[in-house]
């Protein structure tokens with residue numbers, strides 16, 4: 186199909202919930218994407234943090250193909266080996282004990298909310314303002330962004346939202362109904378908002394003191410993006426529940442909810458389930474992704490290239506830039522004004538960047554990115570910023 190035809194048919198047959206630039210992605214190679222007309226783009230969006238190993242990774246494709254040829258989804262009615270192997274890996278990496286597998290971040294959060302309620306026999310979940318935890322009704326109730334919540338009220342009850350980064354604000358909301366707290370180690374969709382150094386530690390302490398569950402949503406920060414497999418490892422704490430998705434299977438849909446053993450026990454047979462969750466294709470993809478990350482030192486690469494990108498972005502001299510912040514390869518450049526035009530200009534010049542919270546250009550490239558690709562991206566970005574001034 187020609188590019189224009191795809192765009193026309195999309196409008197006709199797809200619900201119009203996304204704003205898309207007018208080109209059609211054809212394929213990818215490493216940190217590059219190519220459209221149907223053959224134009225090449227440097228990809229700093231990385232499938233919104235899902236593509237860890239680079240686009241079109243041949244070894245990954247080969248491994249997944251092998252599994253598809255064996256079996257795709259015998260369902261959770263039966264044991265499969267890849268699921269068990271993945272659960273063991275995640276338990277070891279997280280220091281927690283047991284997993285539930287689903288297909289997306291929102292579903293990972295849903296499972297965490299259900300489990301927290303069932304385990305504590307309490308209903309209230311404390312979340313944070315401007316947070317993003319997904320768009321299903323449970324995860325939407327946890328989400329703090331009013332713009333996303335408002336059209337769908339009334340939402341699931343029992344959720345309160347407090348200022349992000351403020352431990353005392355959490356303390357003030359704890360009541361005898363509180364089951365747990367859900368928090369992102371870095372708020373991604375809100376514009377790469379970094380809490381102060383002791384925030385997670387402070388939450389851990391309150392949770393211990395008040396006997397409530399600490400749920401850390403690592404859907405965006407997890408799988409090595411910040412330089413460690415879980416972002417909470419930087420803070421040397423252990424949550425009670427963790428959610429993962431996005432990069433876990435390098436772009437193949439998967440969600441995971443990982444819990445401490447005593448908490449996990451509260452899910453009894455029939456309490457939760459998923460037809461596709463934990464299917465062997467997604468689990469093999471995740472096992473391969475984790476092994477590849479470790480073997481190729483991609484978490485170290487995230488740290489090294491992330492620091493380099495941050496340093497270079499910070500050295501750009503422009504009044505339009507308000508702040509550069511982030512960790513590893515999860516970086517935001519907050520501009521002083523709405524920056525859709527800048528994003529468009531980057532795209533015209535062959536650079537894909539994401540815009541979140543209206544003013545924040547967000548960089549979530551594959552963890553395989555090299556200094557050379559970063560330099561090429563910076564050249565385009567510098568030119569676009571210069572012309573903006």
Ligand SMILES: Cc1ncc(COP(=O)(O)O)c(C=O)c1O
Pocket residue numbers: 289290291292294317318319320369373374402403404405406430431
């Ligand atoms: C922290 C966080 N939690 C949950 C989600 C929802 O994930 P999904 O879109 O896979 O449902 C996202 C998605 O951006 C996220 O960033």
